[in-house]
Amino acid sequence: MSGTIVVGSQWGDEGKGKVVDVFSAKADLVVRYQGGANAGHTLQVDGKQTILHLVPSGVLHESTKCVIAAGVVLDVATIAQEIRALKTNGLLQNPTQLLISDSCTLILPYHKRLDAAREKALGNEKIGTTGKGIGPAYEERASRKAVLFGDLFQPDSLREKIEASIKEKNFLLENYYKEEPINVDSVMEELKPLTDELAPYRCKDTSLIVHKALKVKKKVLFEGAQGSLLDLLHGTYPFVTSSSTIAGSALVGTGIGPGGIEKVVAITKAYTTRVGSGPFPTELDDELGAKLRDVGKEYGATTGRERRCGWLDLVALKYAIRVNGITNIALMKLDVLSGFEKIKVCHAYELDGETITEYPVTPGDLARCKPLYKELVGWSEDITGAVDMKDLPIQATDYIQFVGNELATPIDVVSVGPGRKQTLWLKPLFA
Numbered sequence: 001m002s003g004t005i006v007v008g009s010q011w012g013d014e015g016k017g018k019v020v021d022v023f024s025a026k027a028d029l030v031v032r033y034q035g036g037a038n039a040g041h042t043l044q045v046d047g048k049q050t051i052l053h054l055v056p057s058g059v060l061h062e063s064t065k066c067v068i069a070a071g072v073v074l075d076v077a078t079i080a081q082e083i084r085a086l087k088t089n090g091l092l093q094n095p096t097q098l099l100i101s102d103s104c105t106l107i108l109p110y111h112k113r114l115d116a117a118r119e120k121a122l123g124n125e126k127i128g129t130t131g132k133g134i135g136p137a138y139e140e141r142a143s144r145k146a147v148l149f150g151d152l153f154q155p156d157s158l159r160e161k162i163e164a165s166i167k168e169k170n171f172l173l174e175n176y177y178k179e180e181p182i183n184v185d186s187v188m189e190e191l192k193p194l195t196d197e198l199a200p201y202r203c204k205d206t207s208l209i210v211h212k213a214l215k216v217k218k219k220v221l222f223e224g225a226q227g228s229l230l231d232l233l234h235g236t237y238p239f240v241t242s243s244s245t246i247a248g249s250a251l252v253g254t255g256i257g258p259g260g261i262e263k264v265v266a267i268t269k270a271y272t273t274r275v276g277s278g279p280f281p282t283e284l285d286d287e288l289g290a291k292l293r294d295v296g297k298e299y300g301a302t303t304g305r306e307r308r309c310g311w312l313d314l315v316a317l318k319y320a321i322r323v324n325g326i327t328n329i330a331l332m333k334l335d336v337l338s339g340f341e342k343i344k345v346c347h348a349y350e351l352d353g354e355t356i357t358e359y360p361v362t363p364g365d366l367a368r369c370k371p372l373y374k375e376l377v378g379w380s381e382d383i384t385g386a387v388d389m390k391d392l393p394i395q396a397t398d399y400i401q402f403v404g405n406e407l408a409t410p411i412d413v414v415s416v417g418p419g420r421k422q423t424l425w426l427k428p429l430f431a
């Protein structure tokens with residue numbers, strides 16, 4: 001058993017990219033299995049920042065293979081651009097380091113156009129999507145009409161498939177949304193050079209590669225995108241993304257069974273953020289929220305949007321631990337809490353006059369929940385230089401202990417800054 005699934009336990013942007021990069025030093029394979037370029041995963045090494053949307057966050061380690069499995073919706077223009085930038089920076093010099101499944105669903109310009117048109121039509125009720133075409137692409141997959149990455153390399157049938165898809169989208173765009181139609185020729189023109197560029201990364205069956213690696217006990221990391229509360233089935237529906245973001249999705253999206261999975265690590269911010277619309281009980285609409293945003297640099301890595309900020313929510317986290325089967329926690333951005341005199345943690349909600357400690361899954365209920373808080377004493381010291389738990393002020397270790405006890409799950413990693421080295425290990429990931 002050598003598989004470790006890394007998932008976001010909140011509404012995304014917990015620091016998955018940083019943790020996967022740090023863990024990757026010892027991993028043989030890193031697999032992205034769902035989502036698309038809606039993800040923005042930030043890695044920071046020696047002060048240099050790399051933001052990845054589709055390429056797995058193991059790519060900075062030359063000997064770590066990166067796999068994009070069938071469950072991912074692939075924007076070929078974005079990934080080609082990402083690959084170019086990595087190569088310019090001396091990375092990904094060997095094309096065999098990256099494998100893209102032929103079975104990935106393609107995101108084409110019309111998916112983005114439809115995404116935007118739908119959001120516009122929703123007005124104030126909008127989801128607040130990233131505009132990357134995620135919803136329309138997954139819909140097309142479910143409708144069994146998607147164009148797949150492997151189709152790009154079948155020039156005889158590609159145009160026909162794209163034409164069929166565009167016909168339907170154009171009908172919607174023109175007649176329902178009153179938008180300009182998409183031109184087939186321009187899509188084909190755009191795809192031609194990208195197909196040649198991406199050919200070296202093509203892999204017919206990534207599921208087989210991952211299966212073989214697990215069988216010989218190679219160390220495989222599964223890199224989740226988004227967060228548990230954005231899960232299509234188990235998140236804050238309808239304010240969710242269009243893929244399943246919880247740990248089970250790693251199996252489905254890759255095409256493997258559960259037998260090889262040893263750990264499921266929750267990436268958990270020491271407070272909470274959310275981008276886009278939807279309920280957020282512990283949101284701080286005041287100067288404390290603004291301070292979290294300011295100190296934590298809480299602006300989207302994909303869209304640059306301001307992230308909504310609030311206190312840690314244990315009710316939602318316990319739910320995430322349950323639906324993912326979390327075994328270990330990485331507690332991120334603890335440094336951002338330095339300088340808060342008091343730190344609040346939500347331990348229960350009040351819903352319609354009753355106190356509840358189980359997260360309510362019925363759509364609409366969460367929006368009526370009021371957070372009930374426990375208050376902890378903060379600390380003023382800058383902890384970004386800490387290299388060991390002993391370097392932390394007692395109030396910070398109390399906070400870590402309190403959260404670990406409440407969640408009844410071991411906190412193995414504490415992160416005190418965006419850099420690789422700003423990582424405190426309480427227990428090693430791989431024995």
Ligand code: GDP
Nearest residue numbers: 013014015016017040041042333415416417418
């Ligand atoms: P992801 O989507 O889960 O990979 O997270 P993002 O990259 O979107 O957002 C996390 C942000 O926090 C990035 O800018 C990271 O560089 C940064 N970050 C990660 N860990 C820490 C930490 O411990 N402290 C601070 N201050 N920043 C961190």
Ligand code: IMO
Nearest residue numbers: 012013038039040128129130225226241275276
């Ligand atoms: P990472 O992997 C935070 C949010 C959007 C919106 C909702 C639906 O960086 O954590 P979509 O474009 O997926 O249809 O938008 O999901 N969202 C994210 N929020 N981090 C992400 O990814 C997200 N990916 C999507 O803001 O609310």
Ligand code: MG
Nearest residue numbers: 013040041301
């Ligand atoms: Mg992100």
